[in-house]
Amino acid sequence: MAYVFEYFVLNIFKMYWYFPKFFKNNWVDSVFGAFMSQSLFVPIAGTMLTLFNKGWKWRVGVSFTYVVVERIFTKLGIYKNRKWSTAYTFTAMPFYFFILSKWWDSVQKGNKMIVYISVFLAYWVNYTNVLYFCLVLFNKYRFRIGLLRDKYWEHFILVPLYTFVSGFIGTLTTLHLNRKVKLAGIAVLHLIDRLLFRYKTIRPSNSLSLFSLIPIHLMVLLIGEYYYSLIRKIK
Known part of the structure; x- marks a missing residue:
């Protein structure tokens, strides 16, 4: 919040x-x-x-x-x-x-809507934090579309939008306790990354570095799974 x-x-x-x-x-x-x-x-x-x-x-x-x-x-x-x-x-x-x-x-x-939103917020915050430290520590994954002169101001407006979508997809994969759905979720996230790279919205050093986002998606997915398991125990 x-x-x-x-x-x-x-x-x-x-x-x-x-x-x-x-x-x-x-x-x-x-x-x-x-x-x-x-x-x-x-x-x-x-x-x-x-x-x-x-x-x-x-x-x-x-x-x-x-x-x-x-x-x-x-x-x-x-x-x-x-x-x-x-x-x-x-x-x-x-x-x-x-x-x-x-x-x-x-x-x-056990209010379902509040539980689902809580899982989503966990995804959103963790994705945002991980990408922030990827930028400041490794200079990776800067977002840019060229509307604002200050490239970092634009980056910090765009990243939460990207992590909002990623968090939504992660939440859907977590709520559907099915391995195929989870694999499909990872595939969709990677497809989004490749589209953003193609249209120069995300700025890694090269297309191969996009594959390093896959472990990030997997890591955040595991965090979301763990968070949801804790909520289910509370219910």
């Missing part, structure tokens, strides 16, 4: 900016800050509040803590608000924690 929020607020509208100074490129650096925030710190807090069944006082208290951290980071130059406001953070976070608690209740009750 945090990634869905971040995609629009950071990737598209650039309402704030991170400056952790781990990478030279500003976009890569900012997205790494977003990764730390939306993949680790905020979801961990939400998970703990949900599992220990904490109410609104705790939600507001934790939100206030994050507001203080945000202000400190702003003073240190690690974070900068543009169109965003700290007041928005303080207002939105308690409701985010509330939604998580209701979502968890629905998972425990």
Whole structure:
């Protein structure tokens, strides 16, 4: 859920900016800050509040803590608000924690739609994270169609769309507990990769490097399978 929020607020509208100074490129650096925030710190807090069944006082208290951290980071130059406001953070976070608690209740009750969306979100987040680190560590799989002057801004808009489709296909293969369906899913993902390479949307060094995406698809598929198995045990 945090990634869905971040995609629009950071990737598209650039309402704030991170400056952790781990990478030279500003976009890569900012997205790494977003990764730390939306993949680790905020979801961990939400998970703990949900599992220990904490109410609104705790939600507001934790939100206030994050507001203080945000202000400190702003003073240190690690974070900068543009169109965003700290007041928005303080207002939105308690409701985010509330939604998580209701979502968890629905998972425990076996709500099929919530379970399916949870599996999909697991796929989407893991695909997005893996491709991010492929780019920053190995300079692989940059997405580009040429509509925006800033190639990295365009990349970080396109990648979540690619991983959205990949995550949807992965979810379908997981929900159909059939080996042939899973193999067909991998084949479809590879076909999409080849089409994107042909039309120069994805920029690996050569067509052979597309085959290195297959182990990534398999790895994320295994993670999705494991995640779904945990949810089924909860049900």
